[in-house]
Amino acid sequence: MAEPTMEKIVSLCKRRGFIYPGSEIYGGLSGTWDYGPLGVELKNNIKNIWWKLFVQERDDMYGVDAAILMNPKVWEASGHVDGFSDPLGNARFNLLFETNVGAAEDAVKSYLRPETAGGIFVNFKNVVDSFHPRLPFGIAQVGKAFRNEIAPRDFLFRVRELEQMEIEYFIRPDEWEKHFEEWRQAIYRYVEAVGIDRKKVHELEVPLEERAHYSKRTIDFEFDWPFGRKELYGLAYRTDFDLGAHSTQSSVDLSYLDEERKERLIPHVVEPSFGVDRTILALLLSAYSEDEMGDEPRIFLRFNKVVAPIKIAVFPLLKNKPQLVEKARDVYALVKKAVPQTMWDDNGNIGKRYRRQDEIGTPQCITIDFQTLEDDTVTLRDRDTGQQERVAIQALTARIGGTP
Numbered sequence: 300m301a302e303p304t305m306e307k308i309v310s311l312c313k314r315r316g317f318i319y320p321g322s323e324i325y326g327g328l329s330g331t332w333d334y335g336p337l338g339v340e341l342k343n344n345i346k347n348i349w350w351k352l353f354v355q356e357r358d359d360m361y362g363v364d365a366a367i368l369m370n371p372k373v374w375e376a377s378g379h380v381d382g383f384s385d386p387l388g389n390a391r392f393n394l395l396f397e398t399n400v401g402a403a404e405d406a407v408k409s410y411l412r413p414e415t416a417g418g419i420f421v422n423f424k425n426v427v428d429s430f431h432p433r434l435p436f437g438i439a440q441v442g443k444a445f446r447n448e449i450a451p452r453d454f455l456f457r458v459r460e461l462e463q464m465e466i467e468y469f470i471r472p473d474e475w476e477k478h479f480e481e482w483r484q485a486i487y488r489y490v491e492a493v494g495i496d497r498k499k500v501h502e503l504e505v506p507l508e509e510r511a512h513y514s515k516r517t518i519d520f521e522f523d524w525p526f527g528r529k530e531l532y533g534l535a536y537r538t539d540f541d542l543g544a545h546s547t548q549s550s551v552d553l554s555y556l557d558e559e560r561k562e563r564l565i566p567h568v569v570e571p572s573f574g575v576d577r578t579i580l581a582l583l584l585s586a587y588s589e590d591e592m593g594d595e596p597r598i599f600l601r602f603n604k605v606v607a608p609i610k611i612a613v614f615p616l617l618k619n620k621p622q623l624v625e626k627a628r629d630v631y632a633l634v635k636k637a638v639p640q641t642m643w644d645d646n647g648n649i650g651k652r653y654r655r656q657d658e659i660g661t662p663q664c665i666t667i668d669f670q671t672l673e674d675d676t677v678t679l680r681d682r683d684t685g686q687q688e689r690v691a692i693q694a695l696t697a698r699i700g701g702t703p
């Protein structure tokens with residue numbers, strides 16, 4: 300099957316209410332996109348899968364949600380104020396977004412955070428003091444980050460306002476290789492959980508001269524985008540660079556007492572970093588499919604059930620038959636209670652509705668027809684095969700399952 304083009308993805312996203320150009324009625328703002336009703340569901344699903352996998356299902360992880368505006372010293376210590384730049388002509392252009400915090404006379408120049416990691420490092424001591432975690436342990440954060448990219452492009456791939464899902468995993472320095480390997484595997488677990496095409500993900504061992512100054516080893520997880528093989532996620536061994544730099548800059552001791560080994564140390568970190576927007580783009584590209592059904596070309600998104608923004612759609616066969624509509628409303632209420640991401644649809648004819656649901660990746664559709672009124676069964680249709688079967692309403696919730 301032909302690979303989807305970016306034009307097809309961008310157009311489907313706009314047409315069906317996933318993603319719109321930012322500030323569109325004013326001509327847009329380069330490097331910004333707005334998530335619409337289906338986009339926000341999809342985005343929440345992929346963030347929830349990440350949070351569940353890496354925070355809630357583990358005993359060694361702590362979540363934080365730090366402020367986007369931080370004391371500018373954070374970004375001096377991390378090296379972003381001096382070093383976070385791309386070449387532009389003969390000069391270097393710093394990618395930090397500057398802003399003023401406070402009223403004119405006593406305003407402080409600060410920055411919108413360029414990565415969520417900063418908010419993790421400054422809360423290291425807080426988390427240690429509140430929870431006394433044993434090494435190794437991690438702190439996770441999901442949130443917005445801002446980069447004044449010189450050339451935003453390729454839809455969600457390079458944007459100026461992005462969202463990241465990051466973990467700083469604090470370890471003993473002599474165990475870094477083991478943890479690096481564990482996180483390398485964990486990245487694939489996430490790739491598979493959301494349904495990104497595994498065959499399109501490749502590792503690039505970043506050579507010394509291209510690594511960030513603090514990193515002793517970095518792997519870029521690249522994806523085969525229509526515009527080339529480029530970074531999807533990153534995994535870096537950042538050593539004790541950040542905690543060390545923040546200790547020095549803040550004059551607050553960020554060392555950790557390792558009770559087991561009876562030694563004080565600045566923990567080292569392994570950092571897996573995931574872009575939310577690039578996840579969504581990789582997922583759309585992985586799920587996009589075209590085939591023929593009933594002698595007509597069809598576009599459908601092969602989202603897995605956990606990721607799909609709408610899990611189930613419920614329709615009355617005809618919308619001008621009150622008996623059918625009433626029955627369909629009852630079934631809809633029942634299904635929606637079990638699976639909140641359920642949609643009611645009575646627009647256009649049944650064929651059009653299937654098309655629309657296929658195009659937004661809804662795994663299952665339920666149709667209430669005249670037979671339903673006689674024997675309390677409905678049609679359950681599968682998105683990928685188009686196959687339909689009759690299921691008793693009584694058995695429906697068990698059959699479709701609760702919220703995954």
Ligand code: ATP
Nearest residue numbers: 455456457458461530531532533572573574576577
């Ligand atoms: P690139 O080399 O593509 O600019 P990077 O190496 O600067 O990326 P990191 O600093 O490692 O990226 O950021 C971690 C993750 O955040 C990336 O793997 C990516 O998923 C995401 N990301 C970074 N910059 C952007 C951006 N401008 N737009 C969308 N996602 C981004």
